[in-house]
Amino acid sequence: MSDHMYDVVVIGAGPVGENVADRVVQGGLSAAIVERELVGGECSYWACMPTKALLRSTAALRAARQVSGSREAVTGGVDVAAVLRRRDSFASHWKDDGQVSWLDSAGIKLYRGQGRISSARVVEVTDESGMVTSLTARHAVVVATGSAALLPDLPGLREASPWSSREAAAATTVPGRLAIIGGGVVASEMATAFAALGSAVTLMARDGVLPLAEPHAGVQVTESLREAGVSVRLGAEAGAVKRDGDGTVHITLTTGEVVEADEVLVAVGRTPNTQDIGLDAVGLTPGDWLTVDDTLRVIGDDGELLADGWLYAAGDVNRRVLLTHQGKYQARAVGDAIVARAQGEAVDDSQWGRHVATADERAVPQVIFTEPEIASVGLTAAAAEAAGIRIRVVDYDLGAIAGSALHAEGYRGHARMVVDEDRKVIVGFTLVGPDVAELLHAATIAVVGEVSIDRLWHAVPAYPTVSEVWLRLLEAYGR
Numbered sequence: 141m142s143d144h145m146y147d148v149v150v151i152g153a154g155p156v157g158e159n160v161a162d163r164v165v166q167g168g169l170s171a172a173i174v175e176r177e178l179v180g181g182e183c184s185y186w187a188c189m190p191t192k193a194l195l196r197s198t199a200a201l202r203a204a205r206q207v208s209g210s211r212e213a214v215t216g217g218v219d220v221a222a223v224l225r226r227r228d229s230f231a232s233h234w235k236d237d238g239q240v241s242w243l244d245s246a247g248i249k250l251y252r253g254q255g256r257i258s259s260a261r262v263v264e265v266t267d268e269s270g271m272v273t274s275l276t277a278r279h280a281v282v283v284a285t286g287s288a289a290l291l292p293d294l295p296g297l298r299e300a301s302p303w304s305s306r307e308a309a310a311a312t313t314v315p316g317r318l319a320i321i322g323g324g325v326v327a328s329e330m331a332t333a334f335a336a337l338g339s340a341v342t343l344m345a346r347d348g349v350l351p352l353a354e355p356h357a358g359v360q361v362t363e364s365l366r367e368a369g370v371s372v373r374l375g376a377e378a379g380a381v382k383r384d385g386d387g388t389v390h391i392t393l394t395t396g397e398v399v400e401a402d403e404v405l406v407a408v409g410r411t412p413n414t415q416d417i418g419l420d421a422v423g424l425t426p427g428d429w430l431t432v433d434d435t436l437r438v439i440g441d442d443g444e445l446l447a448d449g450w451l452y453a454a455g456d457v458n459r460r461v462l463l464t465h466q467g468k469y470q471a472r473a474v475g476d477a478i479v480a481r482a483q484g485e486a487v488d489d490s491q492w493g494r495h496v497a498t499a500d501e502r503a504v505p506q507v508i509f510t511e512p513e514i515a516s517v518g519l520t521a522a523a524a525e526a527a528g529i530r531i532r533v534v535d536y537d538l539g540a541i542a543g544s545a546l547h548a549e550g551y552r553g554h555a556r557m558v559v560d561e562d563r564k565v566i567v568g569f570t571l572v573g574p575d576v577a578e579l580l581h582a583a584t585i586a587v588v589g590e591v592s593i594d595r596l597w598h599a600v601p602a603y604p605t606v607s608e609v610w611l612r613l614l615e616a617y618g619r
Contacts, residue, residue: 143274144249144275145275145276146171146172146249146277146278147169147277147278147280147482148160148164148169148277148278148279148280148478149171149174150171150172150282151255151257151281151282151417152181152284152285152413153174153179153180153250154180154181154183154455155180155181155183155464155471156284156454156455156467156470157175157284157454157471158181158239158471159471159472160284160452160454160471160475161246161475162475163471163475163479164475164479165247165248167478167479167482167483168479169279169478169479169482170247172250172251173249174250174255175251178236178239179236179250181286182286183464184231185309185310186310187464189230190230191308191330191509192230193227193229194223194227194333195332195336197218197219198337201218202511206549206550206574227309231309231310234310251273252268253265254266255417255418256417256418257417257419257421257422257451260422261281262276262277263281263418264418279450280482281450281451282452282454282474282478283430283451283452283453284457285412285417286412286467287410287413287457288410288411288412288413289411291304294381299383300382300404301383302403303404303405305326305330305407308326315339315401315403317340318402319389319391319401319403319404320343320344320404321404321407322345322406323351324350324351327405328343328349328508328510332364332365332509340371341369342370342399343370343371343372344373344399348374348375349365349374350510350514352520353516354516354556354570354572356554357554360554361514365510365511368511373399376397377393378391378393380392388402389401389402411427412428412430414426414427414457423440425441430453432453434497435473435496436452436474436497437452452477454471454474455470455471460500460501463504466499469499469500473497476495477489477495480495492588503588504518507577512572512573512574513573513575513577514572515570515572515579516580517568517583517587518558518583519568520568521533521556521558524560524567530560530561531561531567532561533558533559534556534557534613534616535555535616536555538554538572538573538576541609541612542603543604544573547574551573554571554572555569555571555612556568556570556571557569557583565586565587565590566596571583571609575606582607593614
């Protein structure tokens with residue numbers, strides 16, 4: 141065994157771990173990062189980038205067909221092989237050379253293998269050959285191992301070799317029939333993608349389509365999926381799965397009905413990648429999500445800060461928000477907090493302070509790349525009411541905006557803002573419609589900045605853009 145010492149050791153070289161390491165190095169500390177798979181993590185190879193590449197080509201084709209003049213220029217359908225090639229390029233052909241090169245340029249040392257905490261501030265890395273390298277952290281160990289797709293305990297499911305989000309994102313062929321168990325973001329996006337690429341898709345959404353979004357958003361996506369030929373089974377629950385010798389998958393619903401497909405994608409949630417990282421060595425339970433304080437230091441099962449606060453957890457693994465951009469936001473806070481503590485500086489852990497991730501609770505932005513897109517930030521109306529906030533909900537038909545009519549013929553969409561009536565600030569905002577993703581950041585700034593409704597009247601939207609919906613919402617609020 142060889143031994144090495146660094147100021148900070150990060151387990152997990154996905155976007156969260158990379159950002160933690162980069163932040164501490166920029167702060168003057170040394171950092172090592174441990175990765176058992178590909179540097180760049182889930183987002184780069186099996187989630188954000190490849191899935192959006194699968195969706196983008198058909199979305200662009202759909203957009204061209206929604207405008208006279210460009211519609212007439214479209215003479216063919218989507219080129220599936222070209223879509224998959226483009227997807228491959230955005231996944232870097234599942235090679236991490238470029239990301240490894242970036243680590244080198246940033247001064248971050250990479251150790252490939254399985255990282256396990258063996259004692260306080262010590263991480264042992266076992267590589268493919270079985271060689272063990274011991275890394276000691278002077279100041280902090282950061283767990284950024286992310287999450288994996290959850291497979292429910294359904295009879296026959298594992299034996300049927302189902303797709304998870306990884307197999308869907310990296311698919312080399314488009315199945316003739318695709319069954320999807322689940323109705324959340326992954327399920328809805330992949331139903332959108334594979335239906336557009338030619339699959340006959342059946343979506344079994346036990347709890348509805350996008351149940352955590354504003355209800356009208358789920359309704360509009362459901363309608364759009366059905367218009368695209370997707371068989372959406374609301375309330376359908378899988379009871380058992382079996383794959384025949386010829387490859388056909390049979391999903392038996394709890395009602396006794398059987399759905400047949402060539403592949404089945406299971407998208408019902410995530411589980412933390414903490415099973416084999418040595419949590420038991422520090423009194424934590426392997427396989428559990430990690431609980432953290434406001435500066436993302438790990439809290440033990442007794443509710444107290446673990447040891448002297450040397451262990452941190454950022455990204456999916458702490459279950460605060462399972463989104464890449466929010467994990468990177470946490471990473472910046474973690475990195476800066478570690479540097480401050482290492483250098484004996486004050487830690488700003490006040491609300492919206494530099495070393496905390498307040499937005500995780502108050503202003504999480506998310507885009508769901510279905511047709512139509514859903515862009516949201518902050519609280520839904522239901523969540524705000526549950527939090528005890530006295531709210532007013534303002535809705536507006538996004539298709540009634542002049543800019544929307546120019547953007548696409550027959551534009552269908554909806555905008556909702558949720559206002560805290562006591563403070564007169566927006567606490568939630570949801571947009572549904574074609575290409576609304578690029579409108580989201582304005583709403584995020586309004587929520588994070590707690591900009592008053594009175595001040596927003598002075599933020600004049602350019603005409604004729606879809607952003608004019610801000611003016612219409614304020615007018616509706618003032619009535």
